[in-house]
Amino acid sequence: MDTLSRFKPVALEHASRLINHGPTVLITSADGTRQNVMAAAWSMPVEFTPPRIAVVIDKNTFTRELIHASGIFGICVPGAAAMDLTFAVGSVSGREGDKFAQFNIDAVKGPVLGLPLLEHGIAAWMECKLISEKHTEDAYDTCFCEVVSAAADPQVFSGGHWEFNDGNRDLHTIHHLGAGNFALASDAVKAKTLAG
Numbered sequence: 001m002d003t004l005s006r007f008k009p010v011a012l013e014h015a016s017r018l019i020n021h022g023p024t025v026l027i028t029s030a031d032g033t034r035q036n037v038m039a040a041a042w043s044m045p046v047e048f049t050p051p052r053i054a055v056v057i058d059k060n061t062f063t064r065e066l067i068h069a070s071g072i073f074g075i076c077v078p079g080a081a082a083m084d085l086t087f088a089v090g091s092v093s094g095r096e097g098d099k100f101a102q103f104n105i106d107a108v109k110g111p112v113l114g115l116p117l118l119e120h121g122i123a124a125w126m127e128c129k130l131i132s133e134k135h136t137e138d139a140y141d142t143c144f145c146e147v148v149s150a151a152a153d154p155q156v157f158s159g160g161h162w163e164f165n166d167g168n169r170d171l172h173t174i175h176h177l178g179a180g181n182f183a184l185a186s187d188a189v190k191a192k193t194l195a196g
């Protein structure tokens with residue numbers, strides 16, 4: 001795995017903002033000998049401090065097996081440049097072969113948990129510890145976690161805020177519409193305060 005590159009640390013109190021707007025994410029996992037990555041459209045923050053997140057990860061995935069073996073997982077936020085890759089790793093299982101080798105994926109090593117994390121075409125990542133909740137995992141495939149480290153490409157996220165512009169379109173986050181169609185988070189607008 002490479003060493004960390006252009007990414008800058010994100011303060012943990014700002015970690016929820018990385019997925020507040022509902023991007024499709026990549027879930028990375030490893031158990032010491034095996035590693036994996038899958039796509040997940042269903043994730044959301046559930047607590048600011050400490051930063052906690054819920055992600056739906058189907059119990060039949062290889063990812064769930066590795067997460068239960070290790071108790072940790074990574075959440076990477078792909079940009080438009082990684083859209084095809086996101087769809088690809090969400091369409092095959094790591095049980096059929098190592099997706100990192102199959103799709104030529106470079107990974108860096110997470111600074112706190114040592115998880116494989118993607119940075120090429122990626123806007124941000126988080127390292128997370130599973131919060132074991134057997135009922136929600138069994139009944140709803142919903143896995144809760146606490147974020148212990150986070151970083152983002154300062155071209156698109158800095159000072160705790162996303163900054164989508166024409167110059168960083170490759171890093172605009174992707175939002176799954178279904179069947180491999182995505183919308184980009186390109187048209188950011190600020191709400192006006194209504195008098196009333």
Ligand SMILES: Cc1cc2nc3c(=O)[nH]c(=O)nc-3n(C[C@H](O)[C@H](O)[C@H](O)COP(=O)(O)O)c2cc1C
Binds near residue numbers: 094095
């Ligand atoms: C765009 C996209 C979004 C997806 N979202 C989810 C999701 O939120 N939860 C989930 O369990 N599977 C989701 N999937 C399916 C998994 O990524 C897929 O089952 C994957 O092959 C599992 O890989 P694994 O067995 O290597 O862990 C999604 C797939 C795609 C293409």
